[in-house]
Amino acid sequence: xxxxxxxxxxxxxxxxxxxxxxxxxxxxxxxxxxxxxxxxxxxxxxxxxxxxxxxxxxxxxxxxxxxxxxxxxxxxxxxxxxxxxxxxxxxxxxxxxxxxxxxxxxxxxxxxxxxxxxxxxxxxxxxxxxxxxxxxxxxxxxxxxxxxxxxxxxxxxxxxxxxxxxxxxxxxxxxxxxxxxxxxxxxxxxxxxxxxxxxxxxxxxxxxxxxxxxxxxxxxxxxxxxxxxxxxxxxxxxxxxxxxxxxxxxxxxxxxxxxxxxxxxxxxxxxxxxxxxxx
Amino acid sequence: xxxxxxxxxxxxxxxxxxxxxxxxxxxxxxxxxxxxxxxxxxxxxxxxxxxxxxxxxxxxxxxxxxxxxxxxxxxxxxxxxxxxxxxxxxxxxxxxxxxxxxxxxxxxxxxxxxxxxxxxxxxxxxxxxxxxxxxxxxxxxxxxxxxxxxxxxxxxxxxxxxxxxxxxxxxxxxxxxxxxxxxxxxxxxxxxxxxxxxxxxxxxxxxxxxxxxxxxxxxxxxxxxxxxxxxxxxxxxxxxxxxxxxxxxxxxxxxxxxxxxxxxxxxxxxxxxxxxxxx
Numbered sequence: 001x002x003x004x005x006x007x008x009x010x011x012x013x014x015x016x017x018x019x020x021x022x023x024x025x026x027x028x029x030x031x032x033x034x035x036x037x038x039x040x041x042x043x044x045x046x047x048x049x050x051x052x053x054x055x056x057x058x059x060x061x062x063x064x065x066x067x068x069x070x071x072x073x074x075x076x077x078x079x080x081x082x083x084x085x086x087x088x089x090x091x092x093x094x095x096x097x098x099x100x101x102x103x104x105x106x107x108x109x110x111x112x113x114x115x116x117x118x119x120x121x122x123x124x125x126x127x128x129x130x131x132x133x134x135x136x137x138x139x140x141x142x143x144x145x146x147x148x149x150x151x152x153x154x155x156x157x158x159x160x161x162x163x164x165x166x167x168x169x170x171x172x173x174x175x176x177x178x179x180x181x182x183x184x185x186x187x188x189x190x191x192x193x194x195x196x197x198x199x200x201x202x203x204x205x206x207x208x209x210x211x212x213x214x215x216x217x218x219x220x221x222x223x224x225x226x227x228x229x230x231x232x233x234x235x236x237x238x239x240x241x242x243x244x245x246x247x248x249x250x251x252x253x254x255x256x257x258x259x260x261x262x263x264x265x266x267x268x269x270x271x272x273x274x275x276x277x278x279x
Numbered sequence: 280x281x282x283x284x285x286x287x288x289x290x291x292x293x294x295x296x297x298x299x300x301x302x303x304x305x306x307x308x309x310x311x312x313x314x315x316x317x318x319x320x321x322x323x324x325x326x327x328x329x330x331x332x333x334x335x336x337x338x339x340x341x342x343x344x345x346x347x348x349x350x351x352x353x354x355x356x357x358x359x360x361x362x363x364x365x366x367x368x369x370x371x372x373x374x375x376x377x378x379x380x381x382x383x384x385x386x387x388x389x390x391x392x393x394x395x396x397x398x399x400x401x402x403x404x405x406x407x408x409x410x411x412x413x414x415x416x417x418x419x420x421x422x423x424x425x426x427x428x429x430x431x432x433x434x435x436x437x438x439x440x441x442x443x444x445x446x447x448x449x450x451x452x453x454x455x456x457x458x459x460x461x462x463x464x465x466x467x468x469x470x471x472x473x474x475x476x477x478x479x480x481x482x483x484x485x486x487x488x489x490x491x492x493x494x495x496x497x498x499x500x501x502x503x504x505x506x507x508x509x510x511x512x513x514x515x516x517x518x519x520x521x522x523x524x525x526x527x528x529x530x531x532x533x534x535x536x537x538x539x540x541x542x543x544x545x546x547x548x549x550x551x552x553x554x555x556x557x558x
Contacts, residue, residue, distance in 0.1 A: 105409065105411055121405070122405030122406045122409055123401050123402045124405065125409060126402055126406075129401075129408060129450070129453070130401055130445050132384055156469060156470055158470070164456050170408050170453060170456060171408075173452070173456070173464075174408070174453070177443050177449060177464050178443075182469040182470070182475070183463070183464050184462070184463040185462050185463075187459055187461070189434050189435035189461070190435060191435055191437070196461070
């Protein structure tokens with residue numbers, strides 16, 4: 001099918017580019033990512049494995065700090081402060097979710113914006129809104145790159161985003177607003193969701209609800225970006241009923257192989273950008 | 280007309296409340312706002328006069344720092360740093376617009392978030408997006424208060440915002456997203472603006488374009504919020520053709536006497552909130 005936007009393909013292009021740039025670094029330290037995990041969540045273990053593998057593949061240094069599940073807020077804060085002050089570290093990520101005793105907002109606020117690889121710090125988010133930065137949270141960044149790669153027009157386009165999370169929906173909406181799209185952001189309280197969606201030029205589903213998007217949400221000119229990462233009966237799938245929708249729409253991202261690999265590539269690209277800024 | 284939402288009335292209620300609270304402060308210093316102006320822009324002179332008058336009326340201390348038009352970036356930054364360190368000052372505002380030699384983003388980023396009365400600092404904006412703060416930029420804050428005052432439902436409502444400025448459109452969109460509205464944010468590139476607007480439950484125009492909103496943009500159930508502040512032939516007006524639209528819609532804010540006085544009241548309320556946090 002020619003209407004598939006392959007995140008796997010584009011992420012490989014990005015990663016190859018980073019690998020090439022890093023391989024040319026001489027007589028200076030290499031970029032480094034620090035990955036902090038609290039506890040032993042199995043999905044987190046998997047995601048982190050992918051991130052470390054990605055970093056190793058492109059020659060990026062990495063430090064994996066796995067902390068005990070019952071760590072206190074102040075112990076974790078101390079760890080972040082150490083990494084903030086460590087001049088060998090360019091980007092810090094704290095893998096979510098965090099256990100209940102930890103205030104994730106406080107942790108994200110503590111990471112220096114100059115080392116905020118995930119883009120979850122309020123200052124980073126604010127600069128995204130104000131169009132003051134080229135460091136976007138990784139998933140929104142990946143989505144923008146996929147759209148631009150396929151020369152999909154954003155200026156004046158009707159973009160509908162389903163989902164308003166702090167890490168996808170809201171930052172993505174602000175980036176698209178700055179790129180002169182007309183953006184509608186929907187949530188679980190939205191009335192007439194199907195009607196709103198069918199009028200979209202670009203429909204981005206980040207609802208986390210398998211098979212939410214069927215043929216009633218789309219038209220033949222819709223570009224569908226599926227940000228869903230759902231596990232149904234041990235099977236990994238997105239928000240879109242791909243077999244029903246895929247044949248009709250103009251473009252669509254698959255799951256797996258769509259937004260997922262872009263997120264990792266863009267995270268590592270953020271670390272490289274921070275490295276350049278801090279050097 | 281019973282469908283008018285009077286910002287004048289609500290702002291007086293807010294200001295009376297602040298006056299009452301400030302009058303009860305004993306044996307402690309009073310809240311203080313510092314207003315920085317560069318140059319002698321006549322509209323700025325007028326706005327600042329209103330802010331000072333408002334502060335004086337409620338018993339809030341104020342310091343008006345008027346700097347020469349050709350001040351350098353570093354001179355202005357030094358002034359901000361002084362005010363940041365001045366423990367008698369709770370809120371700092373730098374009146375916009377600033378002259379060309381000044382980078383306004385850098386200036387706004389420099390104001391401590393703990394003294395950011397206008398809410399233009401990236402960290403403040405980021406915390407608005409993340410729903411981590413009750414300090415909103417003054418105009419969006421005023422609009423939310425007007426809607427809540429009239430018990431206008433936000434959850435699941437279709438809100439259309441025309442205009443995507445850093446000080447109104449974008450922060451307002453994020454606040455409304457957090458309040459579970461379905462938010463569409465339009466700009467000058469938007470196609471079918473009339474069609475999008477007529478489907479709104481709440482239509483907020485912050486376009487800065489006199490008479491933009493006529494009867495083709497509304498229906499009898501629309502709540503219209505007019506954020507426009509336009510001068511046409513020496514006459515002050517909003518974005519809405521009030522005589523045409525006012526009789527049809529469910530609710531409407533007038534200009535003058537709508538959003539304008541709310542902005543000043545909410546700015547002073549922000550200073551009072553910062554005073555409480557910093558004490």
